[in-house]
Amino acid sequence: MQKISPCLWFRNEAEEAVDFYVSIFPDAKKGTVLRSGEGGPGPAGSVIMVHFELFGQSFQALNGNSEDVFNNSISLSVDCEDQAEVDHYWDSLIGDRGRGIACSWLKDRYGVAWQIVPRILPKLLGDPDKAKAGRAMAAMMKMVKIDVAKIEEAAKG
Known part of the structure; x- marks a missing residue:
């Protein structure tokens, strides 16, 4: 496992972005999708983080609901x-x-x-x-x- 993985912080479109990137790069992989439980954050079942890989490099896409x-x-x-x-x-x-x-x-x-x-x-x-x-x-x-x-x-x- 890679020791450092860049985490891209999206407002609410982390899974959509990962699907977009995975469709572009050969051998890209969408990994685990972490979803919110009853205790939050966000509505139950909403995406919190998606792990993905491009050219063997691990990334994380986070829904941060941020203005950043x-x-x-x-x-x-x-x-x-x-x-x-x-x-x-x-x-x-x-x-x-x-x-x-x-x-x-x-x-x-x-x-x-x-x-x-x-x-x-x-x-x-x-x-x-x-x-x-x-x-x-x-x-x-x-x-x-x-x-x-x-x-x-x-x-x-």
């Missing part, structure tokens, strides 16, 4: 093999109510921040050729969703 909302100070970063994976995760997570932010970042319909990062991007940004890395960075800074071909083209000069 997700912000950009934490995000979930998805390592993508190629443009097809970038497109799949970006388009799926944005869906009909999410929005792109900048430089591979998006917010899903629940307000959770994600980074959809093609594997080549950190390699190009960290290239020992500083001019090449700079061109890749300049191209990335103009993008919301990352376009691998354009980043590679910019890096080449």
